[in-house]
Amino acid sequence: MHLLSKIGKIPMTETVIQLDNVCKNFGSLKAVNNLSLEVKKGEVIGFVGPNGAGKTTTLKLIAKLMRPNSGQILIINKQGKLQNLHENHKNLIEMGFLIDIPHFYNSTPYRILKYIANLRNYPKEKLNQRIDDLLSDFNLSKWKYRKIKNFSKGMIQKLGFIVAIIHDPEIVILDEPQTGLDPTARIDVRKHIRSLQKKGKTIFVASHMLYEITEVCDKIALLNEGSLVGFDTLDNLEFLLRVKEIVCKITKPIPPEKIDSILKKLVQSLEPYLEHDLDPTISEESIKYNPNEKSFFIYYDGTEESSTKILNILVNEFKSDFTISSFSKPKTVQLERLYTQMIYDNENPKLNKDAI
Numbered sequence: 001m002h003l004l005s006k007i008g009k010i011p012m013t014e015t016v017i018q019l020d021n022v023c024k025n026f027g028s029l030k031a032v033n034n035l036s037l038e039v040k041k042g043e044v045i046g047f048v049g050p051n052g053a054g055k056t057t058t059l060k061l062i063a064k065l066m067r068p069n070s071g072q073i074l075i076i077n078k079q080g081k082l083q084n085l086h087e088n089h090k091n092l093i094e095m096g097f098l099i100d101i102p103h104f105y106n107s108t109p110y111r112i113l114k115y116i117a118n119l120r121n122y123p124k125e126k127l128n129q130r131i132d133d134l135l136s137d138f139n140l141s142k143w144k145y146r147k148i149k150n151f152s153k154g155m156i157q158k159l160g161f162i163v164a165i166i167h168d169p170e171i172v173i174l175d176e177p178q179t180g181l182d183p184t185a186r187i188d189v190r191k192h193i194r195s196l197q198k199k200g201k202t203i204f205v206a207s208h209m210l211y212e213i214t215e216v217c218d219k220i221a222l223l224n225e226g227s228l229v230g231f232d233t234l235d236n237l238e239f240l241l242r243v244k245e246i247v248c249k250i251t252k253p254i255p256p257e258k259i260d261s262i263l264k265k266l267v268q269s270l271e272p273y274l275e276h277d278l279d280p281t282i283s284e285e286s287i288k289y290n291p292n293e294k295s296f297f298i299y300y301d302g303t304e305e306s307s308t309k310i311l312n313i314l315v316n317e318f319k320s321d322f323t324i325s326s327f328s329k330p331k332t333v334q335l336e337r338l339y340t341q342m343i344y345d346n347e348n349p350k351l352n353k354d355a356i
């Protein structure tokens, strides 16, 4: 039976990759330190963390470009069972990866893609169409037979993404796939990650672009100094945030002479739901108004009930003051805060304990 037909039967709840106490050292440096995590089929995992946190090293370990010093990486095999990544490699399911800037200067996209797809046993009869479709999706069709040495950085990066997925792998590993891309190409990459997700592929993405991560990832793996300091959905990780924010956009700017009285009235009406013990690095006030963005920023206690009550009050009691055009909890801001806070807590464990 063909590999894909077997894999297609793996339920979405099935673990496809498991890392058990994985360590990777470079001399005395613990680049990856005792990392354990379990990833289910179809999940998109975002690796986030500061420079040198161990994201690329972890992805290289999963992509089998390096071996761990200790611990093990298990991956699902063609029979649907977890097996050690470094044993019986012919029995493993297909992976594709984009790690580091690809170097294929002396060739053409057509030759490279054909070579990789053949190497990875992609069906020959479907290959030409697949090459054309992918090159067209990334606006590279007219470059199909041109020498890669004349490509721009972004074009090479896009080609690197296509190389990673040309053979339709079950597991896709992407290290900073959006680096060097213009906004349109970033959208193309995002669209592709989503379409791979719809097909049930399991995807790892490391990125410093937190917006991209919040847009495409189901779960966030936060790394710091080689250790996993958080691994869950953004919503589940959110409870770790001490401050929650609502952004309420309004249709017209508030006249400057009215701002103070409206803010005062807002603080009075929303008082029971606001966060009073605010971190001054985030804001000095529980409610702020930004005239450029025509938005109120409301720091509240983070419960669903409070957010509903706040919306009701704004709509009913402030009808004559402003009209709301949107009311949201911005995901990117959530992730930025989570990132800063978890890295900070990790570096200051004592302070964190005292705070609790």
Ligand SMILES: Nc1ncnc2c1ncn2[C@@H]1O[C@H](COP(=O)(O)OP(=O)(O)OP(=O)(O)O)[C@@H](O)[C@H]1O
Binding pocket: 026, 029, 031, 049, 050, 051, 052, 053, 054, 055, 056, 057, 058
């Ligand atoms: N081949 C290597 N030899 C020696 N040290 C290495 C090697 N590869 C990575 N390191 C070190 O391991 C640590 C983790 O590096 P890694 O590239 O995994 O970080 P990263 O999270 O991907 O960072 P960035 O956000 O800058 O890409 C760093 O301190 C780095 O200097």
Ligand SMILES: [Mg+2]
Binding pocket: 055, 056, 057, 175, 206
């Ligand atoms: Mg890296």
